[in-house]
Amino acid sequence: MSQTPATVLLAVGGGIAAYKTAVLCSRLVQLGHEVRVVMTPSAQRFVGPPTFAALSGRSVGIDSFEPEQYPTGAHIELAKALDLMIVAPATANLIGKFANGIADDLISTLYLQCDCQMLLAPAMSELMWSKPSVQRNVQQLRADGCQLIGPEEGWLSCRSRGAGRMSEPEDILEKARDILP
Numbered sequence: 615m616s617q618t619p620a621t622v623l624l625a626v627g628g629g630i631a632a633y634k635t636a637v638l639c640s641r642l643v644q645l646g647h648e649v650r651v652v653m654t655p656s657a658q659r660f661v662g663p664p665t666f667a668a669l670s671g672r673s674v675g676i677d678s679f680e681p682e683q684y685p686t687g688a689h690i691e692l693a694k695a696l697d698l699m700i701v702a703p704a705t706a707n708l709i710g711k712f713a714n715g716i717a718d719d720l721i722s723t724l725y726l727q728c729d730c731q732m733l734l735a736p737a738m739s740e741l742m743w744s745k746p747s748v749q750r751n752v753q754q755l756r757a758d759g760c761q762l763i764g765p766e767e768g769w770l771s772c773r774s775r776g777a778g779r780m781s782e783p784e785d786i787l788e789k790a791r792d793i794l795p
């Protein structure tokens with residue numbers, strides 16, 4: 615990651631690998647970056663928003679409709695002046711929504727609203743990752759200008775080895791450094 619302080623939107627999807635995203639959040643903050651965390655409802659089943667609030671030092675975006683905090687819409691205000699949006703873990707569901715212009719929650723709406731660089735770190739079972747529909751969506755996102763890191767081969771939470779493991783936080787940081795000026 616660039617040592618020039620950047621503003622990063624860290625979007626957390628609903629996969630086991632969300633616990634690794636907490637480490638990524640902490641490392642980004644330690645490097646001096648402003649980190650705005652947003653989570654899907656499923657992500658909150660894996661890691662609680664208070665963890666990311668404490669690590670980032672900011673409240674966590676969990677809903678599009680928070681008129682008191684974001685009168686013009688959370689997707690508008692959280693997307694302002696960003697250098698990079700990182701999605702980790704990028705679930706099959708989020709990848710599918712991004713590739714098809716679906717905006718039915720805060721993160722998928724932010725994806726459409728953000729005009730910064732995009733870095734996605736997919737994570738899922740090997741069977742999910744190998745599905746033609748998922749691979750089509752990934753190809754579409756690459757064509758749309760998104761950068762992807764991983765998934766890696768290795769131990770998966772479904773108790774098997776294969777392709778689908780989210781890249782390690784340090785590797786995602788390194789990729790982010792390459793992307794940022």
Ligand SMILES: Cc1cc2nc3c(=O)[nH]c(=O)nc-3n(C[C@H](O)[C@H](O)[C@H](O)COP(=O)(O)O)c2cc1C
Nearest residue numbers: 627628629630654656657705706707708737738739
């Ligand atoms: C224990 C468990 C682990 C899961 N891990 C993943 C995963 O690694 N990747 C994935 O795409 N979906 C995974 N899912 C399924 C997603 O949580 C589900 O598709 C959800 O709708 C994703 O929502 P989101 O994309 O809004 O976060 C998992 C579900 C469970 C119950």
